[in-house]
Amino acid sequence: MTTRAEFFSxxxxxxxKTRGLFxxxxxxxxxxxxxxxxxxxxxxxxxxxAALERFRREFxxxxxxxxxxxxxxxxxxxxxxxxxxxxxxxxxxxxARELGGDLLPALEARGLDPVAMPPxxxxxxERARLRRVVADAELGLTGAxxxxxxxxxxxxxxxxxxxxxxxLLPPCHxxxxxxxxLVESLGQAGVVLELWHREEPPGTGGAVNFITGPSRTADIxxxxxxxxxGPKEVHAIFVEAPLHG
Amino acid sequence: xxxxxxxxxxxxxxxxxxxxxxLQEALTIATTKFIGLQREAFGEFPxxxxxxxxxxxxxxxxxxxxxxxxxxxVDNVERLGGRVHYxxxxxxxxxxxxxIATRTGARMAVKSxxxxxxxxxxxxALEAAGVTAVETDLGEYIIQLAHERPSHIIAPAIHKTKGQxxxxxxxxxxxRVAADPEVLTQIARGELREKFLRADLGITGANFAIxxxxxxxxxxxxxxxxxxxxxxxxxxxxxxxxxVVPSMTDLMVFLQILAKSATGQKMSVYTTLVRGPRRAxxxxxxxxxxxxxxxxxxxxxxxxxxxxxxxxLRCGACLNVCPVYRQIGGHxxxxxxxxxxxxxxxxxxxGPASVKDLAHASSLCGACVDACPVRIDIPKxxxxxxxxxxxxxxxxWTERVAYGLLxxxxxxxxxxxxxxxxxxxxxxxxxxxxxxxxxxLFDEWTRTRDLPAVAARTFQERWRELVKEERSQ
Numbered sequence: 230m231t232t233r234a235e236f237f238s239x240x241x242x243x244x245x246k247t248r249g250l251f252x253x254x255x256x257x258x259x260x261x262x263x264x265x266x267x268x269x270x271x272x273x274x275x276x277x278x279a280a281l282e283r284f285r286r287e288f289x290x291x292x293x294x295x296x297x298x299x300x301x302x303x304x305x306x307x308x309x310x311x312x313x314x315x316x317x318x319x320x321x322x323x324x325a326r327e328l329g330g331d332l333l334p335a336l337e338a339r340g341l342d343p344v345a346m347p348p349x350x351x352x353x354x355e356r357a358r359l360r361r362v363v364a365d366a367e368l369g370l371t372g373a374x375x376x377x378x379x380x381x382x383x384x385x386x387x388x389x390x391x392x393x394x395x396x397l398l399p400p401c402h403x404x405x406x407x408x409x410x411l412v413e414s415l416g417q418a419g420v421v422l423e424l425w426h427r428e429e430p431p432g433t434g435g436a437v438n439f440i441t442g443p444s445r446t447a448d449i450x451x452x453x454x455x456x457x458x459g460p461k462e463v464h465a466i467f468v469e470a471p472l473h474g
Numbered sequence: 475x476x477x478x479x480x481x482x483x484x485x486x487x488x489x490x491x492x493x494x495x496x497l498q499e500a501l502t503i504a505t506t507k508f509i510g511l512q513r514e515a516f517g518e519f520p521x522x523x524x525x526x527x528x529x530x531x532x533x534x535x536x537x538x539x540x541x542x543x544x545x546x547x548v549d550n551v552e553r554l555g556g557r558v559h560y561x562x563x564x565x566x567x568x569x570x571x572x573x574i575a576t577r578t579g580a581r582m583a584v585k586s587x588x589x590x591x592x593x594x595x596x597x598x599a600l601e602a603a604g605v606t607a608v609e610t611d612l613g614e615y616i617i618q619l620a621h622e623r624p625s626h627i628i629a630p631a632i633h634k635t636k637g638q639x640x641x642x643x644x645x646x647x648x649x650r651v652a653a654d655p656e657v658l659t660q661i662a663r664g665e666l667r668e669k670f671l672r673a674d675l676g677i678t679g680a681n682f683a684i685x686x687x688x689x690x691x692x693x694x695x696x697x698x699x700x701x702x703x704x705x706x707x708x709x710x711x712x713x714x715x716x717x718v719v720p721s722m723t724d725l726m727v728f729l730q731i732l733a734k735s736a737t738g739q740k741m742s743v744y745t746t747l748v749r750g751p752r753r754a755x756x757x758x759x760x761x762x763x764x765x766x767x768x769x770x771x772x773x774x775x776x777x778x779x780x781x782x783x784x785x786x787l788r789c790g791a792c793l794n795v796c797p798v799y800r801q802i803g804g805h806x807x808x809x810x811x812x813x814x815x816x817x818x819x820x821x822x823x824x825g826p827a828s829v830k831d832l833a834h835a836s837s838l839c840g841a842c843v844d845a846c847p848v849r850i851d852i853p854k855x856x857x858x859x860x861x862x863x864x865x866x867x868x869x870x871w872t873e874r875v876a877y878g879l880l881x882x883x884x885x886x887x888x889x890x891x892x893x894x895x896x897x898x899x900x901x902x903x904x905x906x907x908x909x910x911x912x913x914x915l916f917d918e919w920t921r922t923r924d925l926p927a928v929a930a931r932t933f934q935e936r937w938r939e940l941v942k943e944e945r946s947q
Contacts, residue, residue: 230570231769233548236560239773240541240715246777253535256528258723287740349755356757360705363757364671380741389755393704397697415741419726426687426722434756435554436704439729439745444697447737448613448629450636451504452655457612457663458670459697459744 262424269417273408280378280413281467287381288465291442292455296466304405305335307466308370311403312341317367321399324348324390328372328405329472343370348390349432360394369399369460372472373406375421376465379414382441383465386425387434396440402460404440407472480808484831485918491802497633501803504632508794511738512845519740525730530848532724533716533785537776543685543718544767550688554750556763564594564770564823571596571677571710574764575605578708580674584666586692586699587611588679589627589788590712590768592810593823596677607677608669610698612662619646625804627790627811628736633803666698676702676760680713681787682728683765684747686721690765692746693732695739703748709760714768716784728787735847736789771823779858783818785848792842792852798835807832814842814852821859830868833859872915894935897928 259265273280285295296307312318320343325331327348336343344362351359363369371391375384383404387393396402412418422437444459455461479487491497516522536543548558561567575583583605585591597618600607609618613630617623619642624630631639640653643661651661678699682691690711692699703709719725733739752759775781793799793813804812809828811819814836821829838853846852863869864877883893904910910925 231560231562231566233558233560236562236767236769237541237545239562239769240544240776243773243776244538244541247781249538250534250781253531253538255532255535255720256724256727258721291739291743346757351757359757360671364667382741387756387759388753392757393700394758397700397704415726415730419723422722422726432755434753435749435751435759437747438700439741439747441739441741441743441745443743444695445743446612446659446696448611448616448631449634449639449655449658450500451507451629451632452636454655454659457659457696457698458610458666458701 259420259423262420262427265420266424269412269420270409273411273413276413277408277411280411281408283378283413284376284381284411287378288442289381291381292445292463293381293442294462294464296464298466298468300470301330301405301468301472302335304466304468305332305339307464308332308336308368308403309339309341311401311464312339312368315367315401317401318342319366320344320368320370321346321363321366321395322370323372323392323395327388327390328370329407329468332370341368346390346392346395350389363392363394363398366399367401369395369397369402371396371402371404373404373410373465375412375418376406376410376467377412377415377418377439380441382415382418382439383463384418385438385440387436387438389432389434391434393434393436393438396438397459400456400460401462401464402440403464403466405466405468405472407468407470409471409473484806484808484835487806487808488802488835491806496635497803498801500633500635501800504626504629505794505800508629508738508790509845512735512791512794513738515734515738515740519730519734522731522734525727526847526849529727529731530785532719532727533848536719536724537716537781537784540715540718540776543720544715546685547683547688547718547765548767550685551750551763551765554688554763556688556750556765559764559766560769561594561766562769567594567712567766567768567770568596568599570764570766571712572599572603572605574708574710574762575600575603575675578674578762580605580708582606582608582669582673583675583677584608584610584669584673584698584702584706585614585677586679586694586702587614587630588677588712589811590679590714591677592624593770594712594768596712605675608666608673610666610670610696610702611694612659612696615662615666616642619643623805623810625812626793627788627813627816629790633805670698670701670705673706674708676706676709678702678709678711680711680717681732682725683711683713683718684720684722684725685718687749689747689749691725692748693729693742693744694746695737695743697744699746700744703746703760704758707760708762708764709748709751710764710766712766712768714770715772731847732787732789735787735791735845771825775822779862780818780822780855782850782855783815783822783852785850786815786819787847789847791845791847792850795841795845797837797839797841802835807835814856815846815850818852818855818859826859826862826866827868829859830863833863873919876916891934894928894932898930901927
């Protein structure tokens, strides 16, 4: 088997034979992503309504369904409405701390059958059991760490209390977000990703997912079809009042 | 597994494709649609041109320090608890994956679409070792059931009708199936969902890998990339060494142009960034994460004629605009990667002898350069490949002699002047309506090409007369 040393010495030997095709540099990175992210945030303090409107337009363009509510307490009503229309009850949700509050009592009161994901490490048996629960659920309720206006994209970081599967296995995904998650462009999202990488909070998981609308394919005669592996539907609920603190 | 038969000459494979009426229709519809969607996406995106230049520059800058960025990637993957493997050849890459499968007792592998694993023919090797390999991209799943190979980089089954897909599914499931894309997609969802949940091994390629963070990036529309990296207990990512990018900031540049070039979407539905194995507190994610760095002919091109082909993002945009691909489709090319870029990638992996015919399967019109998100100069490299094919005496002797004579003739004004009356004499039996239509020995060339006959009075001769007249006045 080739070793690291052998592999890299071949690369170095080939590199030494050429200076490349033209002088080139990589993309300029923010030296202080925290400061740049702060600037973006301050600018959005005024511009956010336009960014939100753009997010709504792009999100709907890719097949998402957008809602706007005043407070977190209004979320269960929207979720219950979605469940009722589809005549489904089984819901899995991120842990209350990751979501911004405990919605389970309110959802149960509206006739849903919600299960919250554990906030920390659980045994392998429990993980296997929960996987079945998630696989059988009809609705998946998550937060969103970023909402990118330019493309209508939701960005979700995995971690303790925020499993990857909540937004993947149920046929209908509902994401709740507030103004703090809103950015205008993929470029701005890049600054936040640089920041996340440098200042990784405990409990951070191994995956970041950019989600732009429902799962789709056009592999049979280029006919656009939704929900091939991931959710057939994606709903985004914007909460006007801040979710965290 | 039935594949394109490479003992059949390219000309005949192309001829068969041209006579296949269904294929012709499917190709026209698909490529025309993709071109329209791509134009629309970039039309709404004024920064597109600047970002394409920037993306091209990032690719070149990364190759100029490839040892450093790959080293960083390896260090970060290992720091996160992943394992890195080095594969010089396709054979070695297959062995690495098979060893992992054997050691972990894997019975079933689910795969998301990956040109790298197509390139190393991983599925056949897994099957031979008793591991069921399931392609989960819908298009790939269809062609796997049909025992075929992809005909397009991003739409692998565009050559199949919904009726053919329904027949394939019916055979697989043992019941009748409606020829409706919606129904067929839902059937595939159900079939593959169980496999995602049961599989031991998840195998992916990598659209990008970020050196600074040790992240593997997968771009899909269906969500299979997410399934494959989240659910099985082992994840193996096989990537060509050229897929590394330095940072998140660089990644964002590519994400802004990749989907627009491939399908005309602003973003593909899922861009999945995964790092290492499952972390404490996570409900899912693999227990083991393996990254296989693949050379297979790439490294020697760092200083080779095909260096620029290492920029390729595998978006498929050059296929859609290529007048040759649009006529013959992917299978006629005969190798894993079709289309203009596919010829270069084939030469990279299999050596120039493999493309002695394919190197000519291009009109050098340059439409591919315009479509390419990182502006790869494909025609320039095709011409260089043609040189190489000629220099290594891989072309037929008639062609080599003819080109050799022509080169000598055109390089010497004196020889050229003398040759004209001789040519006029020699061409006489072959000229019809001012063109040479057919020449014995060169039948393969002249059957599809007309050569203009040498004029009774050439421009040079007329010019000399004009100059003479001018002087005498």
